[in-house]
Amino acid sequence: MADSPLGRPVNRVDGRRKVTGTAAYAADQHPDRMVHGHLLVSDVGHGTIRSMDTAAARSAPGVLAVFTPFEPLALAAGAGQNWVPLQDTLVRYHGQVIGIVVADTFEQARDAAALVRTDYDETPPAASFAAGIPTATVPTGGWEPPVVDILADGVTSIDEALAASPVVVSGNYSQPSKHHNAMEPHATVADWRDGGLVVHGGTQAPAGHARSIAAALRLDPAQVRVLSPYVGGGFGNKATTWADAVVTAAAARAVGRPVKTVLTRPQTFTVTGHRSAVAQAIALGADHDGTLIALKHDAWSSLSGSGSVFESAPGTTSRMLYRTANLHVGQKVVTLDVPPSTFMRAPGEESGSFALECAMDELATALRMDPVALRLKNYATVLPGRNVPWSSKHLDECYRVGASRFGWARRRATPSAVAEGDWWVGMGMATAVYPANRFPTSVRVRLLADGTAAVSTASADLGTGMWTVLAQLGADRLGIAMDRVRPELGDSALPANFGAFGSASTAGVAPALRDAAAAAVRSLTEIAVSDERSVLHGADPAGVEYRAGALHAGGRSVTFGALLTATGHPAVEATASGGPGGPPAEYAFHSFGAHFCEVRVNRWTAELRLSRITTVVDAGTIVNPKTARNQIEGGMLFGVGQALFEGAQVEPNGRIANANLADYLIPVNADVPPMDVHFLDHPDTVFNPAGVRGVGEIGTVGVAAAIANAVFNATGRRVRDLPITVEKLL
Amino acid sequence: MRPFRFDVARSVEDAVHRPAPGLAYLAGGTTLVDLMKLEVANPAAVLDINRLPLRGIRSDGPGLRIGALERMSAVAGHPAVTSGYPLLAEALRHSASPQVRNMASIGGNLLQRTRCGYFRDVRTGCNKRVPGSGCPAIEGENRTHAVLGTSDTCVATHPSDLAVALVALDATVLVHGAGGRRALPIADLYLLPGSTPDQETALRPGELITEVTVPALPAGTRSTYLKIRDRQSYEFALCSAAVALRMRGRVVREVRVAAGGVGTRPWRLPAVEDALTGRAPRPDVVAAAAAHAVDGARPLSQNRFKVLLLQRTITRAVLSLVDGRG
């Protein structure tokens, strides 16, 4: 029997293809007769387009067509933003799609696009988040209730509870809007053939992408097939179909040739989504022994008038993280004339944890208490308000294991107490939390006569490791070697899958795959006992056992390959679906973690260096420690970006001044400290039989707070406005 | 990018006798091609100068000679440079990325253009790009902009790290034009923006940089290039200091200080040098001397911090040479 690869640090099955450049991404496709699209985007922040002079572009070399609101493409609703591209002359924000040039080569399309002259009637946009805060409203959408008040008996308001608290800390926290900047820009190759449409496009949700494109082009969903075997990063920004994909598909229909459009880096900032800017006010009230009496956390998040997602900062963090007698969380949105706001890795938790976990550090300082001890003092064992326990929670172990691996005991509570040469050394910590999600997932398991198996689902591997995990899970359930399992994903024609987001892929796939494998084995058994060419013919099905790729009964056994060959079956297959799991009424479902971070700050020039980070994660069973570590490290890097570098500079006219990778800073390798990632690996079998939660996003949550807390410990400066740039420490 | 004519220069004479208007020399292309893609540079003709014999890194008695087409990486790693001119090697090593340094030439480095985001975006005004079209940076995003040498028409920072080190070293640039050769002290190469920020250098149209010469540092001189930036690699300076220091006993015998990231051109700081010369470089003395660096500084809405950061950067760089901590 093949040893199960589950839980082993298996190399990526697609690794060789990626490092040798043979993994073909969307932009690597070039069907016959393909031509190139280049988008036109608005140069003003708000108004209407008076005219577009496309004559020069049309007569430029190689140009096939120019589509604009004045010569539109036939499109209906379907894509991510709440308006339909090219159907009107309204400019809703700076950088909005207002046309596409199609030409024989990429360079011709780009150069012709530069020749289009557009005149606008401009009106001033509401682009400033800070200026918009007084206009904030309570959101109607969103996946968390905007306001939650849980007050102790006899307490009439959170402010009353705060006023009655012996120790109170409060602060205002802020962070700018941020952009995903996946390495692979959004790309679409639209190829109409045989009455249908094949779209190559990097997406987190092939099936959803196909549905959106079908709606926008008024096609039957069955006519659209999305292929997305490799995705060069998504981070939430490839969960939605944006204007570029539907405009490209419509342009391909209009010119009668396959069209490829790859967004330029600046276009990815405005044609696709970004994370809200967030302002937060938080106040904590506690007793002298550290017991929380009141937690009040309000947030204002930017929301694009084009839709649709905003940072639910308190609702995803303060709402559930600590035990407190009185709790208030409140969320408002500031609607702005900016590009669409969308999901971005740990949407809500990323910003919410920055405010909450810094405020906890401030409280620990005010109480002269160790920050870890303060968190253990207020450890929640039931979900506040609902009073249900977690299916599996080992956050206390994360704190203890993390503190010991990191050497937290050496921390000095007094700021600037430790220096090495001209560098102050500081330590900080913070908690990580992320909900355990499961979305509708179908998986097909197919056993083939050649002794191999295929495991298929319309999911995506955006660098997450899903190719590998699918093969591992298949090998484990079927008891065969991994190299006999062929994973299949990234194709909307495969069994339905909600898509790769919410850190839910493995948790959704594992139980569905388990059921599908069992069903396939039942079909196999049926053949084995009923077909007279089978060595197990006539055996009692109840007595047939499947083990290590073979059926066994009464001392005889046959591998599934041999059985299928002998009985003339090319394959047997079964598809099974799992839905949201566990009994939600009785349990709460979250993953947890703790970050410990050390920083150095130069006493002359205030340069900040991260010297090391230890992170301990409680995310259930770890299917592949190698790909899981990779996910956590990538998540932590996102947190480093949040803490030190990232932020869009939105000008009053709506232009993003740093919409490129030279000016929008993300961490480079030299900025990344040694990362010590440790998994507790406690199976959460209440959540699903495989015991798996998810690891895609939790690594980000709390990193910025751990860094900011370490900066305080190093310098005595409490930076509440991100990113922490040199001028804030000088 | 606009269509352009492409030729390869056969000799220096061939290059400098081509009609200058609309012609751009192509060395490593890491600035030029970038700006052409952005349509900031729209030359009618591009002349590849990479086959010209402008190579060689030679160290002889009076100093160092570097051919204009030597690559940044070659100069940074050359033993004569790392041993005799550490600040030069450090300035180059802390520039850009290994890939860019392998392509980029010394001549091209000195003539690279500002990183001002408005200069690089043709949808906005910029007096340097289109004279008279305004300077959005003065009221806009100006955190990385200059505090020294600015004018009411332009506040763009000169981006080269190498140029700062060369200004501290009193280097000379040899140029060759249709009218012959001449030598230009590097300090005279760069012009202040004044009311003509589009005119950045004292080069005449079509003049080619052929070589850079650097006088040898006196024996016993220590030098360093300290670069403060938002991230630790692949990023331009918020502020930098090139310092060369020679002590006599416990006092400073000779010191040279130049600053980058803060000026509209690489900025030599004679007032700081004078305040240090002949003094014992205790931290308070150095800090007081460094305060002269910001005489006449004109900070903008977002870059006021550079006034303090510049003083601290100089102080730290000088003290690191005194302590020998590097």
Ligand SMILES: Cc1cc2nc3c(=O)[nH]c(=O)nc-3n(C[C@H](O)[C@H](O)[C@H](O)COP(=O)(O)OP(=O)(O)OC[C@H]3O[C@@H](n4cnc5c(N)ncnc54)[C@H](O)[C@@H]3O)c2cc1C
């Ligand atoms: C991502 C990135 C990061 C960077 N970071 C830094 C940094 O941190 N510090 C830093 O100092 N620089 C940095 N640079 C700038 C880089 O150093 C310059 O782009 C490079 O040195 C230019 O050299 P080149 O040979 O490629 O010049 P080219 O692009 O070929 O030419 C630049 C200009 O000089 C002209 N020219 C070139 N050679 C000659 C000559 N011999 N005579 C007359 N004219 C000539 C060209 O016509 C053109 O106008 C960075 C660049 C990039 C792309």
